[in-house]
Each structure stands twice: as structure tokens, then as C-alpha cells.
Amino acid sequence: MYQILVADSINAEGLEPLLGLKEAEIIQKKTNDPEVNLDQIDALLVRSATKVTEKLLNQMPSLKIIARAGVGVDNIDVPAATKKGIIVINAPDGNTISTAEHTFAMMASLLRNIPQAHSSVKNKEWKRNAFIGTELYGKRLGIVGMGRIGSEIAKRAKVFGMNVNVFDPFLTKERAAKLGVESSTLDELLVAADIITVHTPLTPETKGIINEEALKKTKKGVYLLNCARGGIIDEQDLATYVGNGHVGGVALDVFETEPPGEHPLLKYENVIVTPHLGASTKEAQLNVATQVAKEVRYFFEDLPVSNSINLPAISKDIFEKIQPFHQISKQIGYILSQCVKEGVHELSITYSGSVTNLETSYLTKAMLSGFFKNRIDVNVNEVNALLTAKERGITVGEKISTDAFGYDNCITVSAKGEENAFTVRGTFIDHYGPRIVYLNGFNIDFLPEGNLLYIQHMDRPGVIGHVGQILGDQGINIATMQVGRKQAGGEAIMVLAFDKPLNDHALASLEKLDEIVSINSINL
């Protein structure tokens, strides 16, 4: 039974896709509710209120997926989640229009003193001269961060007859031209703009991007808006520049600490505020809830998710094509892990044949997840595979080769340890299945499944008989057996499959045979 904790207020209708998940319990409670068994939660759904810290993640060992019903994931410790192999997803475009409209509403309100005038009339006043405003028409709007929301604001600004300058280091000239906006440096924007609005995520680069140094470059009387994240405009510096009269007005939907409590900006009449309402419309909340609920359901149904922050997106079509190779890559990793008993410092993967047309980096991660399974005490999956290899000093190399050894496709993985190297090659044959076709220098052909025994031995008459005899004496049935050798009388291998794992006693008896060089149990 999957336990899904919905820790923030998320639209109930939007969560309906989760109800189709067989064996899921939806718990709507805060993470600190004493009735919540954090250690049993498989999925956590949040908005911006819940802070998903490393400390919280440490209390949630069963957690597999964190879904943010919204855009910004700055309330989630994504590196800590990634390290633990927890996938983080968001709903990137469900609230774009709502946030753009809210920003626009804030801009119009700010320049026409609407909140102040509203309060005044409610207080039975009628001060028409106290609220003389400024037109948006003809003004220059500076947009910092020209992503989904920034672009929607630019479109609306143009309709209002505004000129638009944008600063976004990742914006191409073609896209700027298409949107009819002027791409500027941050300094150019600061100097030219009558109104500045920020729409970047909160990152170490954007934190305080509008600070004292930036504010002193702006026009006297400039208006500033932050409907993105508290801290992108430095709140203390902004308070100084409102206090000294340089800034004409400020509109804030977000704060460094929410709610802001006693805040230096709140005392100013020309500072207007809303309590983080950008995404708070019926439409946006239904959109984001539905988006994440569908993704969480896909995740538990082993289907690809599209909006992961810490895993590249993969389409359903590609996912279906990649699935068989995914399985064999994982099995190769797991075989290597069980055959190489020493520390490994290099894993090199060569893809050949038709598999090279697919997203091989995904397969490399699958191979690593197999390799680390049972080898380390961390759940390794596609999310944290490369990071785990790096942390453990394992170099991972990926190559493409034209030689598929006569097969349609091959995945060959070599592990280099302190003393030895070990190579495994697998292929996937249509209508037949996965096969291991090369093991440590020997051509072979076996199904990587179940309880296997890999024996390296001298190619002498009677070895197979001796092995069969020992196992038969102990009542152990051999399900299948494959043999391979390089030359007559040299070293050879056999791979046996059993219906249940071999016991230690049988293994010890086999090890005593003179012809045996090494024995490895492989459980897949």
C-alpha cells in the first residue's frame, strides 16, 4: 500500500488521478502531525509552505518521490533528495498565466494607488487628489528572467503600449526578437527601466540580484515588483531605497520569510503587498494539482514522468523502446557487482548496434543502480547513480562502437578493480528476451534471471559430471546449464540455474573439486 502524504493545501479535484492508483492511501496532514508515520511515506506532495529539508528527508526512509504542486522548488533540498535517490517533480506551467496576471494586477495597482485608494474610500474618505497615478502606456518595463511567466508578462505589457527590456542570460536573440522585446544586460535594464519586475527562480546566482549596487543604478522614482521569490530583491537594501525616496513604489507577493511578520518595508504607504497569491486561482490550483497527481500515479505505475527536476525527461514512446535494454543494463550491473568481490574504480560501458539510437545515459544509470544494489547501503536508482559513483571514486565511461559481435545490439560493461578486471556483455533479442553472451573472456548464452551459479573451471573430462553428482547428492535440481570455453583443455565456464538459491554446504562441496578455479553465486 503506497502512502501518499499531501502536506499542503492542494486542490482536491486535481488529486483525483491518484484515486485510480491501486493500493494507495492519501493522507492529508502536515509533516509534523503526530499521527503521520513519516518513515512509511512513499510520496510527499507539497506547495511552498512545507520546507522539505535534509532533516525531514532523514526521517522519511521510504520516500521515493516529492511532488511540488507549483513551480519553485527552493523549499525543497533537491541535492539532499537526489543523493537519497528521491525523484523531485514539479508542475512547471500550470500556474504561469495566473502568476503573470497577478503580477500585472500588482503593477497596475501600484501605479494607480488602488489598494491605498480602496482603503481610503472604505474609511469613508474621498481624496481624489491624493491618489494621482501614472500610466503604464509608454513606460519601459524591465523584466529580469524571461521564462514562462516573464514571457507572458512581456506579451501583456506590449498590448498595454509599454516598451520592454529583458535580462536573461539564457534567452536567445531569436526568442527575444520573436517576443518583440529588447535583450539587455542587467546594467542596461537597471538604467533604462521605469518599472522592474523579477521572474527568475531563487538560486545562489539570483539571490540579491537586485541589491544596493543595482538599486543605485536605477532611475529615481523607479517601481519594483517581486512576484517570484523573496530575496531576489534584497529586502533590506530595498527598504533603504524606499526610505530615502529613490524608489517610487514597490509591489511584493513574496518575502524571504513567509509570513513576513514585522518587516521594514510594510510601514511604507507606497509598498503594496499580497500574501503569496500569484498561483492562487481556481484554474492554476486545479492545473498544478492534476499535473503532479498524474505524474505521481505514472511514477508508481512504472511509467515515465515528464517534469522531474533531478532526472532527464523521457517520453512514453522512448521509455517503451528503452525498457528491455534498461532491464538488461541493470542485470549486467548486478552480475558484475556479484562477480567482482574487490573494490571497483572504473566501470566502462560500450554500446553497439541498435541500442546506440536510444538515450544510453539512461541505461548507464540503470547499470549503475544494478551494480550498487546490495553493494552499498543506499538505494541507488537513476536519480543518484552518477552522483553515487562519483562519491565512491568510480570513473564511469560510456562509449559507442560499431562492432555488435553479430548481434542486433550489445551492451558491454567492464569493471576494473584493484587486481582484476571483469567484463560482461548482454544483448536483447526480439521475441526471445535478454541474454548474457559474454562473461569474463568466455562466450556463453544464458538468461539473466533467478538463482545462478557461475563456475570457472579447467576443461577436463568429468567436471560437469562431478558438479552434477554433488548437487544431485544434495537433492538440488539444475534447471538449466550453459558451458563455454576458449580452447579445448584450457579454462572453461559453466553457468547453472536453480529453482532456489544454493546453500552454503553445496557451495563448499563444489569448491573442493580440483578442477574448479572459482565459484560465484549470482542472484538476479
Ligand SMILES: NC(=O)C1=CN([C@@H]2O[C@H](COP(=O)(O)OP(=O)(O)OC[C@H]3O[C@@H](n4cnc5c(N)ncnc54)[C@H](O)[C@@H]3O)[C@@H](O)[C@H]2O)C=CC1
Ligand atoms: N508568486 C507565486 O505564487 C509564483 C512564483 N513563481 C516563481 O516564479 C519563478 C519563475 O517561474 P517560471 O517563469 O515558470 O520559470 P521559468 O523557469 O520558465 O523561468 C525562469 C527564467 O529565469 C531565467 N534565469 C535563471 N537564472 C537567471 C539569472 N541569474 N538572471 C536572469 N535570468 C535568469 C531562466 O533562464 C528562465 O528563463 C519560479 O521559479 C517561482 O519561484 C512561480 C509561480 C507562482
Ligand SMILES: O=C(O)C(=O)COP(=O)(O)O
Ligand atoms: O509555483 C510557485 O513557485 C509558487 O510560488 C506558488 O506557490 P504556492 O503553491 O501558491 O505556495
